[in-house]
Amino acid sequence: MLNLDFAFLTPEVLSSYVLKGFLFSLQLTVLAMLGGVALGTLLALMRLSSKPWLIMPAAAYVNTMRSIPLVMVILWFFLLIPLATGRPLGAETSAMITFTLFEAAYYSEIMRAGIQSIPKGQVAAGYALGMTYGQTMREVVLPQAFRNMLPVLLTQTIILFQDTSLVYAIGAYDLLKGFEIAGKNFNRPVETYLVAAVVYFVICFSLSMLVKQLQRRIAIIR
């Protein structure tokens, strides 16, 4: 039954097949996180403003992104971006745009909850000092909201890292693909998928343990 042979997975093999994919997954995650949080915060502010012409597009965007499977969103962007720009698009670039825009919807829900959890009195105090809306958001509300939501934002980022494996649908070369190609080349799919699972597990589990630790330290005493 167990005829497993892991010996072929030497550092050379790993660095030639897997490292490239790992770096892409990492790059994609970091980019989508930074861009997604920025755009997501903007979307959250739009939804919390009292102006319908800001609320409706933001709500429509977030709800649409959250109703369709990520694989479909990946396929959509892969189809539409070349049509819109008139130029062909590599899978990797398409993935970067897709993930940033997609994750922004999820980050925006997190930031919206975070901003809403700040007591209204804080906003009133900011205004009472003479701050404008922008100053109040920048100096009083958003710093507190970020701090409170940081563990949830990071957990979403771990999920984002897992989701990057779905670029499989458009053939981009990510961590999973790296393992898959290695497996095909050495005709050992069983071993490579097992190692891939272990690698993902170790990364995600360690990160989630770190987030738990962070959560303990970061609470602002009110």
Place this chain on the structure above:
Amino acid sequence: MPMIEIKNVGKWYGEFQVLTDCTTQVEKGEVIVVCGPSGSGKSTLIKCVNGLEPFQQGKILVKGISVGAPATNLPKLRSQVGMVFQHFELFPHMSITENLTIGQIKVLGRNKDEATDKGLRLLDRVGLRAHAHKFPGELSGGQQQRVAIARALAMDPICMLFDEPTSALDPEMINEVLDVMVELVREGMTMMCVTHEMGFARKVANRVIFMDQGRIVEDAAKEDFFGTPRSERAQQFLSKILQH
């Protein structure tokens, strides 16, 4: 010109009217205490004075500037009107010093040293200089409220609004805050103060306004109000509140 003028102010939340035909004024150096049962609209009225709450009818003028007018620069107006909240509302993610300087720097445009200097002097004045580097969460309620008063004073306001400043405090801390407020009165600050502390009113108020169900029912000099209140409602209220 009176410091604050409130003329026939009416306010609705949807169908429900929370303020009806409120008219009064506050001269420079005057101390007005606003009291009344809960739900009477006193907090709402005071929040209308610096535009934190909008109102649909009437006019409010602060040193001649109309609060409700669309052309008014509200942030600028608010920077001149100090406000102290029931729940202190210090910014928990900033140190005490930063709480005192942020308004000065970002709104008034003072430089950091100037702002810090003023902030520390004000902290001294309210007796909390030693806590300058701490964070609000490390201070007691009474201490936080004194810092909140200092934060408002740091903006060099022309008048101050207090919204039930001691209602959220444990009894033993109420006096330390009231003492600071009495000092302010002695220095000539114009004040409009929503409070249940009748002792404070008796001591320093010039006039007392009694509100009930969104209306100003009585607006009298302190001696008249406590001595012979005209309205039955005010009499009832006083008898209940002055038991203790």
Place this chain on the structure above:
Amino acid sequence: MGNWDWQVFCKNTIDGEVISSCFGRSGDITYLDWMLSAWGWTISVSLLGLAVALALGSLMGILRTTPNRGLVFLGNAWTELFRNIPLLVQIMLWYHVIPALIPPLKGIPSFLLVVAALGLFTSARISEQVRAGIQSLPRGQRMAALAVGFTLPQTYRYVLLPMAFRIIIPPLTSESMNIVKNSSVAFAVSISELTLFALQAQEETSRGIEIYLGVSALYFITAFAVNRVLHFIEQRVRVPGLIAAGGK
């Protein structure tokens, strides 16, 4: 980009001819037929996966709230294992690795392997929610039940779980909608569900936008239907006077 061709759904998949009724006869199928059959697969995978996820997830969530440290560890380990490996990787494991390691499983249809992967992945998330729901109940509830003389299993059955499940209907609704979306990952192992249809039909007809719109609409409708069903259940089991159970 301005020319639409909605007729593509009525095209015969073999020779591309447009059939007037949009549904095929005598052995031919149109793209519409194909899409609807794919929808059926998506729904089946989702529902079966949800059943597996609810059963196992609830069990693990319950174990994590018992006083027995061994059971708590088991529940935690299960949850951490299945939530820290991406769903696609888990599907690959079930498809490529497990049948190789456990020969008796070689004959299993890939449909069931996908249900297993989807079910276990989602069970980790459901176990989190069940655990949170049970732990959000006042501590006194458990003590009151034990004081009456209930054994621990009886306490869970009669006191804790009825309230906990009502409390977690909103996050469970989210999870159920998620499982419909996650079923799309089955395309990677050639299950004929909606996403695989989208990929293949798009290639064959070059009418990506129309095909994708049709598929997206079906995903949306399915998730919406799940949402409404659970909302209905939530209303039916609401406990009068209690805001937490069923409140938004």
